[in-house]
Amino acid sequence: MQLKELSHASGVSVASIKFYLREDLLQPGEPGSANRAEYTQEHLDRLELIRLLRQVVGLGLDKIKTLTSAVDNPEVDVLNLLGLAQATVLGLPAEAVPDHRWTTELMSGGRWLDAPSPARNSLSELFGQMEELGMAPDATVLSAYAAAVDQVAALDIGHVAEQSTRDQMVRTVAMGTFLYSKLLLRMLALAQTSRAMQRFPERRAAGSAGTDSNDGPANDDGGAAGRSGA
DSSP, X not given: OOHHHHHHHHTOOHHHHHHHHXXXXXXXXEEOGGGOEEOOHHHHHHHHHHHHIIIIIOOOHHHHHHHXXXXXXXXXXXXXXXXXHHHHHHTOOOSOOOOOHHHHHHHTTSSSOOOOOHHHHHHHHHHHHHHHTTOOOOHHHHHHHHHHHHHHHHHHHHHHHTOSSHHHHHHHHHHIIIIIHHHHXXXXXXXXXXXXXXXXXXXXXXXXXXXXXXXXXXXXXXXXXXXXXX
């Protein structure tokens, strides 16, 4: 396809495509007839990746260029490419962070490979903040969380492995990290709310009675505010 066809198929203006070409965010097309470049599905995939990173994830062009440059660099292996995509979307620290003792304990269980990564650095930073705030998780909590997220991670990486190109892999990691992490938190919130309703049924019953009554608003213990949080 030629430039106008690429623009129509991708929904990206010709001016924007030319800008991406100048900034090396998009590889040049193959030379075609009448000195007109020919573009392929790979160019469509790249434009879709750029669009999602800009409009959904909210990344600036400098960070997008860092990712697309890594995609185009054959010396960057898949593992480091996916790690870069995850770290860029989540804003994980690039600099090394000493392991918190809880990180060391978690990694010593043998569930995950004991190797440095931005994700590990970020976890140690969070553990440090939790300790300062007196919110230390006990071993049972850490074990339960680790088991749950490990199952989710296995599904996620399986889906990434099904993608056929590096652009598609980065798009899957970026969008999965950005959207599915929110999905995980919102499902957790819903589960916590449901568990709270089961644990404190008197609040739920009082709230329902207050809502159904025509005699006036529910008392302080029975309104929606009393059961909205987990």
